[in-house]
Amino acid sequence: MLVFDIPGFGKVEAQHLVLDYNGTLAENGQLLDGVTSRLDQLAKRLSIHVITADTFGSVAKALTGLPLHIVTIPPGNQGVAKKNYVESLGQAQVVAMGNGRNDALMLEKARIGVAILMKEGACSQALMNADLISLHICDALDLLLNPLGLTATLRE
Template sequence: MAMTINIPGIGKQTYEHVVFDLNGTLATDGHISETLAIALQELSTHLEVHILTAGTHGGVDVIAGITGITPVMIQTGEDKERYVRRLSHVIAVGNGAVDTFMLNAADLSICVLGEEGAYTSSAILYNIFIMLSVKGGPWWTVYLLLFNQTAPYYLKSITPCLRKHAIVW
């Protein structure tokens, strides 16, 4: 499986894996919506979908049951980095302190700014920064980005000195 995405300022790239942090990125307090579960199932027909978690809020078995994707238990940021580095052509999606390691290791890093905010170092490492500006959350914007296979509403970063990109949906 592979997906080619054209991102302004980055160009066309082909990816095989997408690695998500669970809590704060996909889940709130360990719960994800049915709509998100369906979106992840659809995404998994195009990319190998990985969900990493420390299991802080529990519910890992429930999430595996509704998504069909078994979350991988990861304890540290270094563990997330090692996990991403063993893959090739990787998109990493996260926003927390321990996500900085995997965002740095990925071929394309997406930092989401949701209800709980984003860790400063994660925001600095991103290739794409997605701000929560609509109900449905940043994961929906990631889903639309991947399925449109081009970056909608592309803007120069809110921090131009980083020469990165932001998407506001």
């Protein structure tokens, strides 16, 4: 669990990290450099969930051996499926990260929603629903490893 208090934002007691895959952890289906080591470190304190449509069919292979749960969602109503998944975990205990239109609702529902704006871009709705925008997934994961950066960005 990650516990920290952000002035004006409130206490955060995160137990879960919910991540989109493509456009967030990966580009064109390929896991980005630096992600594996950060997920290994975060898995010591958080339950990690990758929820994806698996557009490129590469998620299981790319994430083999990592201490996380992979949830593949079918086409249609993916945004609602991701939102419902966050709610099922207890949204007040979730940090979520994503970039797509189908991530917008989960970013809004999570205690902390982080929109990732990399080469693939990010849907404006995801950006608007997020608490924070990061230019790279490794930077966003680093904020959880060193929450003072989160505090500096989200405090009132």
